[in-house]
Amino acid sequence: MSSRASWRETFAEEAIAPLVALGIALVVGDLLILAYGQAPGDVWRTLVEGTWGNAYGFGQVLYKATTLTCTGLAVALSLRAGLFNIGAEGQLAMGGLAAALVGLALPASTPLAIAAALATFAALVGGGAVGAVPGWLKSRFGAHEVIVTIMLNFIVLALLNWFVSARLHVPETLHTPSIRAGALPRIAEWFSAFHGSAANASLFLVAVAVAVVSWALFRTRAGYELRAVGLQPDAAEYAGVKVGRVWTRAMIVGGALAGLGGINFVLGYKGYYEDGFSGGAGFLGIAVALVGRNHPVGVVLAALFFATLSQGGLAINATVPKQMVEVLQGVVILAVAASVPEVRRILRQSVRGR
């Protein structure tokens, strides 16, 4: 049973930093609430009741966590390969638009399974294409992926913005017409308690993606190579791994995962692409990956945590300003980031590189 004990040990080691971060956030939150003249006990209770306390709130948390899981995975996977992917925002938006375009192009009579599969595939391809650019530039020319992904966000978002507002939008709105085929059913159709919440079947698709990524990362040769490159690219190259190819692949798969998040809004929630739907979920994915320690399971837990904060922020908005929740997010991110080995290594490397 030694393997089980060691599993427990690693879990405890990995989880302790985020838990301490959570503790710090709770205390900072208490102080902020008190500074606002409110009772911490009441505010936290409202936050929990508005999120995990009822089916609607829980559904909203699941909905938000679905997108965040995708962008978190996108960042985590690239970080495992030693790359910092800041481009999840653009990849997510492109995935969403690609899914919407397929949904618009298919005739309404297309069976749901086929239409949804095609639109989901389009989302993967759309996000992957955006991810491929920095991946290729990195492996071919050594262009730094941080710069390229940041810049690409602006390009992609401006391009989509132009495309939707100049070509495709419904007058007096910022969104495309409703998709004809491929709309995924909401959870509320099976469990009526979830009525009104945006949680939908893309939840299950994303859960499958998490399982596949876990398996590929830890049980396949490609995953092993990816981790080896991330830990020590020179050593990996010496061992015969084509580092450039691994980088490109990691960015493509990462982009595709972020793009997958687009179906949550487009196919599952509104049924159309809306300019700016990503609303920062791509950037929050960086935090999700950090807090989740770049492990798929950790990413899911971190996504649930940030989703809870986001939805809870709405619930307590009446008594405490929304900014409090944003401060808490920042506290957790800072506290975790300071302790994450990957961040420390990158910081050390950049100091040494100078």
Added chain:
Amino acid sequence: MRKLLALLGVLLAIHVAFLFVRPAGAALPATADAVDVGIVFDLGGRGDKSFNDGAYLGAERAMRELGARVRFVEPGEGSDREAGLRLLAAEGMDLVIGVGFIFTDDLSQLALEYPNVAFAGVDFAVGVDSTGAVIQPPKNLAALKFREEQGSFLVGALAALVGGSKKVGFVGGMDSPLIHKFEAGYRAGAMHVCPDCEVIAQYAGVTPEAFRNPGRGKELALSQFQSGVNVIYHASGSTGLGVFEAARTLKKLGIGVDADQYNEAPGYVLSSMVKGVDAAVFDAIKRVKEQRFVGGIYQFGLAENGVGYVYDARNKALIPDSVRTRLEALRAEIIAGRITVPSTR
């Protein structure tokens, strides 16, 4: 490891201790007869000097004068709009207001789900069906719309009367039907008082980015001023700041939009076409309090004081009395229906 565990324990202990602290005056006192109003802001949020701030002002007045209890929600991302409205509706608010045309879909859907709650949408985009007939909003939903073209008509006349160069300018933000409405009214107003005048209308772009591009605004304004235009009206968000900048540089005049923009360039802002979002919001709350709220499309034009132009102590010196008299006469004619202002180009 052990140190971290100890730290965690200490943090949790402090947190639990805090849970029992209860400052005096926490939580709102419940008053049974007050009107409960919930307002969800657009993503821009408060501080936009435009409709979000306008809605806030209206709500504040309702709190003061009507004793309304108002809760504000500031959404973060797309799905928060519906979530915010739903949260308020589910809590049994008497009136739920969404600020901005972007709430149109969310409001229409929720109004059907909560038939006993009154809803209102500022700048609500009323749809038309395939035959071109207007689709009425649900019975418990008030679409608060503004006749921006009427206010623009008056500032168009103002620009032509004060400019004195047979040329007046217009700078729009995003080239879209919403802004064409401003242009159409402005053009009609200028032509009404000066039939041989020329209206030069330009747009900053075709994307929403065009509302946030002061550099482009300045560029357009400079070229218009240099071609002989003396007064420019802008309907372009913060792009208009560039228009005022150009006016200040060349000692010409600009006309503001939505709110009184005199402070953006004191002395060079002839007037502003103001949109009374505050009055519309206050009015909706008042109707609910007096239990005479009915859904439908509400148009706020000159007659309702929903739109207008600024004439006060600060810009009085720029507007001659004869012009003021003429504008007031035009206002009366529009209200009486003798002048019909077009809303499309």
